[in-house]
Amino acid sequence: xxxxxxxxxVLLFGLVLGGVVGAEEVTLTITWAAWAPMDTxxxxxxxxxxxxxIKVKGDPIPWPQYHDKLFTxxxxxxxxxxxCLPDSQWLGEAVVGGHLLDITDWFNEKVxxxxxxxxxxxxxxxxxxxxxxxxxxxxxxxxxSFAYRTDLFNDPEEQKAFQEKYGYALKVxxxxxxxxxxxxxxxxPEKNLYGVALWFAPMATAGLVDQFxxxxxxxxxxxxxxxxxxxxxxxxxxxxxxxxxxxxxxxKYCPPGSANYSMDEANTAMQQGLxxxxxxxxxxxxxxxxxxxxxxxxxxxxxxxxKEKEWWIQLGGQGMSISAYTPYKKEALMFLEWxxxxxxQWKWAQAGMFSCxxxxxxxxxxxxxxxxxxxxxxxxxxxxxxxxxxxxxxxxTVMAEILxxxxxxxxxxxxxxxxxxxxxEEILQRAGYYK
Numbered sequence: 001x002x003x004x005x006x007x008x009x010v011l012l013f014g015l016v017l018g019g020v021v022g023a024e025e026v027t028l029t030i031t032w033a034a035w036a037p038m039d040t041x042x043x044x045x046x047x048x049x050x051x052x053x054i055k056v057k058g059d060p061i062p063w064p065q066y067h068d069k070l071f072t073x074x075x076x077x078x079x080x081x082x083x084c085l086p087d088s089q090w091l092g093e094a095v096v097g098g099h100l101l102d103i104t105d106w107f108n109e110k111v112x113x114x115x116x117x118x119x120x121x122x123x124x125x126x127x128x129x130x131x132x133x134x135x136x137x138x139x140x141x142x143x144x145s146f147a148y149r150t151d152l153f154n155d156p157e158e159q160k161a162f163q164e165k166y167g168y169a170l171k172v173x174x175x176x177x178x179x180x181x182x183x184x185x186x187x188x189p190e191k192n193l194y195g196v197a198l199w200f201a202p203m204a205t206a207g208l209v210d211q212f213x214x215x216x217x218x219x220x221x222x223x224x225x226x227x228x229x230x231x232x233x234x235x236x237x238x239x240x241x242x243x244x245x246x247x248x249x250x251x252k253y254c255p256p257g258s259a260n261y262s263m264d265e266a267n268t269a270m271q272q273g274l275x276x277x278x279x280x281x282x283x284x285x286x287x288x289x290x291x292x293x294x295x296x297x298x299x300x301x302x303x304x305x306x307k308e309k310e311w312w313i314q315l316g317g318q319g320m321s322i323s324a325y326t327p328y329k330k331e332a333l334m335f336l337e338w339x340x341x342x343x344x345q346w347k348w349a350q351a352g353m354f355s356c357x358x359x360x361x362x363x364x365x366x367x368x369x370x371x372x373x374x375x376x377x378x379x380x381x382x383x384x385x386x387x388x389x390x391x392x393x394x395x396x397t398v399m400a401e402i403l404x405x406x407x408x409x410x411x412x413x414x415x416x417x418x419x420x421x422x423x424x425e426e427i428l429q430r431a432g433y434y435k
Contacts (some may be wrong), residue, residue, distance in 0.1 A: 026331050027055040029190035031070065031081035032318070034037055034060035036286040037140050040351045047347070048338045054331050063206050063263060067393070074099035076325075082326035083335060085139050085318040087205065088123040089231055093390040095127040100135040100328060101322040103336075107134035107260060110316070110337055120356050123385045124319025136319035137340050138356035142283040144214050144305055144314040145372075146179075148172065151299040152276050161185075162244045170305040176215055179277070179306055183253035195253035197269040197278035201262040202404035203394030209386070210314060211279050212247055212403060214305045217312035219243040224424070229433045231424040236417040239309070244413035245405065251407045272296060279305065281316040282372045283354060289371065303373045304382075315383040317354070349373075391431050398423045416435060 030045075032038040038060045045056035059081055061069045070086060073079045074097060086094055094100045111134075113121060114230055120138045122129045152158055153170060162170035166181050173179040183195025201207035213223075221240035224231045234240070251258065255274055258265075263280060267287055270278040271294035282302060291297045305313050320339060322332040342357065349355045352370040360366055361380050367373050388394050399420050406416035427432060 025055075026328055027057055028083060028328060028331055028335055029057055029059055030083045031059040031061060032085040033063045033066045035284065037283055037353055040348070040353050044344065044347055044351065045335075047344070048303070048335060051073075051338070052331075052334060054334065056335070059204070061307075061406050064203075064386070069124060071097075071099075074325075077325060079323040079325045082323055082328050082332050083320060084323060085320050086136075087318055088385055089388050089392045089396075091124070091127050091319070091321075092388040093392060095133075095135050096390045099324050101324050101326075101332075102133060102135060102136045103322065103333065104132070105349065106333055107137070111137060111340060115357050115359060116328065117356075117383070118378060119315065119383050119385070120317075123315055123388065124317065124356075127388065129148050129388070136321035139316045139320040139339070139352040141356040141376070141380065142278060142281045142315075142317035143354075143376070143383055144211055144316055145282050145375050145379060146277055146279050146303050146305060147282075147285070147288055147300050148277045148303060149270075149272055149273070149275075149296060149299050173306050175306050176308045177256050178220060180246070180250055180253075183250060183277065187253040192274065194255045194269075194275050195249065195277065197258065197261060197266040197275045198250065198254060199262050199266060199279065200254070200259045200407055201403055202259075202397075202401040203262070204393045204400055205263045207396075208400040208403055209396045210316070211282070212399075213384075213386055214312060214314040215246060215308075216240060216243040217314075218306070218308045218310050219246070220309040221245045223386060231428070234421075235424065236414075236421040241414050241417050244406065244417050246309045247403065248407050248413050259404060270300070271297075275344060282375060283316070285370070285372045286352065302372045304375050304378050311382055312384040313379045313382045315385040317356075343422050380392055389431075391427050394427050395424055398427070 030041065032041070038058055042056065042058040049055050067090060070084060074094065116138050120141060124138045125134045125136045127133060127135060159170045162185055165185065173182055186193060187195040199207055199211045217240050219242050221237055221243055222234045224234050255269055263284060266278050266280055267284060269275045270288055273296050285302065287293050288300050289297050320336060322329060326332055345355050345357050345360055349360050349369050351365055354376055355361060361377055402411065402416050402420050405411055406413055411419065
């Protein structure tokens with residue numbers, strides 16, 4: 001009996017010790033796209049580990065595969081990650097599928113909503129909009145805008161020639177019409193120089209839709225009636241068709257092969273000096289100012305995507321959410337709380353990343369940390385996001401493929417917008433949005 005009792009004591013002690021060791025050895029896995037912000041997040045997470053003893057590791061996925069990898073794991077009901085940063089438009093798809101932890105009570109207790117722009121709360125955290133149900137916290141306040149070559153824009157001979165041809169000074173464009181003039185001016189195929197690199201790739205993520213919509217909205221168009229979800233008469237309005245005509249026209253001033261351009265191809269065009277301007281989500285800026293990656297790293301600056309009738313800038317970026325399937329929900333919430341602290345957000349900003357905190361964006365110290373932050377300050381009050389419903393991917397694919405075909409001459413811009421509107425209503429009808 002004594003021997004048996006001793007064995008039980010040893011067993012219990014081992015279980016207790018094992019529990020302690022297990023707690024100490026918790027490792028949170030974060031999945032995100034494979035880019036500079038992911039590298040920075042994992043480096044900063046060392047502070048979290050130092051404070052809590054909870055280790056953190058990253059699982060970066062290339063952008064083109066990120067959505068499918070994320071949702072394939074979600075569909076299995078078991079994820080290799082505990083925390084993820086889904087693109088803003090994926091939120092509805094993930095929530096409806098039951099894949100993200102509902103953190104509403106925690107959110108209302110821990111998050112000071114007044115510290116973040118309402119657009120970021122709605123796009124990165126809340127689903128449906130206005131529901132008061134939260135599934136993440138703001139993480140990266142990315143947005144679509146432009147980079148340009150200062151050596152070309154500041155050249156006196158170029159300035160003189162532009163003034164003579166267009167009747168106004170060569171400068172950073174304030175309107176889409178000015179951007180077209182500049183793109184035309186710098187398009188010189190005989191010198192292997194083109195006006196602008198844009199994303200025309202026919203895919204829902206990291207393709208044409210991401211960039212077209214900033215133009216579309218600034219021309220005064222809307223995707224749908226937000227209440228009824230009716231698309232016809234909105235997307236294919238005269239304003240929407242004018243935006244499509246512009247998008248087809250601007251393609252003439254892009255490098256050959258641009259119909260398949262996504263982020264990598266556009267970035268490379270700028271890095272190699274193939275274009276005078278390029279559109280991108282500005283979180284990709286580090287590769288444009290890196291002397292090891294870019295031939296023009298010291299000749300690049302940035303400007304907001306321009307206005308036309310109105311002025312809207314396409315929201316990118318991601319919130320930070322917790323997998324509904326993680327066994328480490330408590331530890332993951334600890335990480336989110338650490339993440340949204342002002343101390344961490346200032347370190348994030350100092351590392352050259354976009355903060356979501358309004359007080360940081362409006363602090364002049366923020367402007368010193370990255371060359372794109374002056375653009376972020378302007379863009380932060382003009383952000384607009386597209387569909388966040390589960391049908392987002394299908395809606396985006398339809399728009400990207402049809403507009404890409406219009407760029408290549410298969411449809412007129414007007415035919416393309418009418419067809420997109422028709423296809424979008426078919427998708428929404430099938431999904432049950434029309435009663």
